[in-house]
Amino acid sequence: MTKSDNTITLKSTFLILHFFDLLLIFIPFTESSIILGRSINLIKIGAIFVPVRNVETAIEWYKEKLGLNHVGTWPGNTGADFYFTVEKQYLSLVKVEEKQEIEFAINAKHYNAYYNFTTTDIEAYHQHLQLKGVEVTEIKDHGPVMCFDFYDLDGNMFGVIVDK
Known part of the structure; x- marks a missing residue:
């Protein structure tokens, strides 16, 4: 723990449990700062930004196919905001000239x-x-989660997961 200028920072620590020399649990304890008596932590992702070439068409696609709540369009149709659930986690569409990649290569094939x-x-x-006509991959079992990918009309790839 360090202290300077009314700030106390608790450094990250990790709990690692071993059983017969096998790593069983790895639990990160996140860094927490206390400034002027208030705890400050990141609590969730506020928004993700998705590149699209046609904002108007993409708005309709995200509403119809994904059922997202459209909450506003940016000035000049340069983007649009949606939110999921009551927590209002945002997804924003951003108009781009050319397709942008929102996936990364793990290797040459994946x-x-x-x-x-x-x-x-x-x-x-x-x-x-599938019933909405969205391109999807097969559902895969990856141990603690099951998942599949889908693509929007700009070819942007997204994953869908569920914990088992």
């Missing part, structure tokens, strides 16, 4: 989306997207 959405029923949501 790509991973930067963004994963969560759902309560992966099979039902997978079927919902």
